[in-house]
Amino acid sequence: MTLEHLDIGKDAEIVSVNTSENMKKRLLDLGLVPGTKIKPILSSGEKEFVAYMIRRTLIAIRKEDAKKIIVREIYD
């Protein structure tokens, strides 16, 4: 599934990142490589801008980019 569809508070891990090149670099800087855990925490608008917990920091990403990030939900 894409990150955009992950519900607030659900844990998932990154499968692949298919955003624009610059955004890929930005996300890489934050350590967003396949396998990294990610969890949506806050949402602004209709998930237009969502803040995710990534490596214990809160990073907000726009819906357009979240659509291009594939994740796998982790069920406990």
Next chain:
Amino acid sequence: MINIGLIGNPNVGKSTIFNGLTGLHQHTGNWPGKTVTKAEGIYVYKNKKYLIEDLPGTYSLTAKSKEEEVTRDFVYFNNYDLLIVVCDAVCLERNLNILIQILEVTNKVILCVNMMDEAKKKSIIIDTNKLSNILGIPVIETSTKDKSSLKKLKETIYNFKEKDVLKIKYEEIINNSIDIIKNDFPNLKEKMYYDLLSYDRNLIEKLTEQYDYNDIVNSVSKAQDYLYNFGIRKEEIPYLIVSNITKKAESITKETVIFENEDYDKKERLIDKILTNRLTSVPIMILSLLFIFWITISGANVPSEFLYNFFFSLEEPLLNLLNFLHLPDVIVDVIVYGIYRVLAWVVSVMLPPMAIFFPIFAILEDFGFLPRIAFNLDKYFKKCASCGKQALTMCMGFGCNAVGVIGARIIDSKRERLIAILTNSLVPCNGRFPALIAIITIFFVSSSFGSAFILTLVILFSVFMTFIISKILSKTLLKGEPSSFTLELPPYRKPQFLKVIIRSLLDKALFVLARAICIAAPAGLVIWCLANIHVGDLTLLKMCSNFLNPLGEAIGLDGTILMAFLLGFPANEIVIPIMIMGYMALGNLVDVGNLSELKNILVNNGWTITTAICFMIFSLIHFPCMTTVLTIKKEIGLKWSLCSILIPFIFGIGICFIVNNILSVFI
């Protein structure tokens, strides 16, 4: 002299450590991107002299924006004796990424694990000795409250000796492909080969200063082709390299950090929910504005009155002194009624609101509220095809538009950065606030709360206009789609009240005083000359204001007001004093005193409610002050700095014209 660079992720407290080491007062705030240019400072310890540079925060050495280039160029190309890497103890793992990258460049590194007090509060335990052993570099625990930690840091810097440090062991095929580039370009820093292998465009561009572009690209392609033989496509290479780094950071954290309470951020998430909630976020933002203005206005009344009386009581002695020196009457007039009174006005009316507004704003900044504002507003900025970080540059603009313009470097997209720069002056800076407050108090409501309420509406209008003009720009001059970006929402921090209040008071108050004296005094002189040089029957001043009068009246103002804005180009603080001098020199000589006397002058010169409204609109939307225009020219060039003058000027004239005509129907 020993050269030291201070480096780390954004918002980990580098500037605080810099200030602690050097005793300088680089501004600090709890949001990523507060420092976008490098600051230098010197300190002496045990007879050794240290030059220390506070570099803009960055998440990696792969530069994507201007401010990150500053840091990367320093690490790759400067001659330094030592790098101090500052990490946030609360999220050490992510912070270690940049440290590990830097260890690939140099062994001359000391690690500061900062915000240890915050970590302790959140029951995060860090074994810094073990960390030091693993990394092979000295590790110091620091926190803003613990002064002794700075001493320890200085001692560690003093005793620093280079040792072998942790290096990542990459897969053999990666090493082989690196060797291919190394063969062609043997003199680069180790980490740069990995950046080249990942095809870091920005770095390749930088290297063309020394090497041939085609040579670099060919060499990189050879290395990438080598990896392709093993089934690794070139777009996978960056991930492969970074995975090695993040895995290392993960394993180091596992060995050295214990989270005793996994719910350590529960309270923060609750505050976040309230501040960013769909229903509560906007009211909270507006109410906080209202609250700040209310405190500012009600608190400023008494000191304003006091300062004015104080300056007024000095006028007579000053007059006597100048007469005693036997100066010609005209000169005494100029000094006392021109320069001195303008200064007295600027200081007594401007200083108190600034002295109250800035500390309160700085406390909000320290707390971590501003990034949440950017988060909440992004959806509106997206509709204007710009980005939420523009909200941060607008917040800086409240202090000084020139600072807001430089601050726009945190925006990656060139187009969106231009929009943020060109619209920054729509947010009233500290030089314009007091004038707005004065006009509101005179013409609308005299109660503090009422004034604060109207001022809030004025600010909302300026924010609204920022959206409108941003939108128009992105449909015309700066056509484009909203770009991608990430925004970090940092942990909340308890503001250091006393320190913030004293710092912002001293820095701002002194700065404003100095600027007022530097600019108001010569402006007083110019006005006096204009008022006293006759051409035919008219004074130059009268001629100028007559010339501007038709335009002025068409937009609800008058010639003198327009001239005051033009002459106030060097600094917005002096628009009202110039205007008053202009009115007085035109023959309506009245004693300028407190606000009720100011009202008399304005009303005697034909001011109405419409004039007041148009004045406020024009004050928000005209052209940036000279400092800001020069800054814009430096940041993005002459052409755009001219646009930054013309765009708001045209909009300001247009809106005032419309408002004036609509109001004239009713009033």
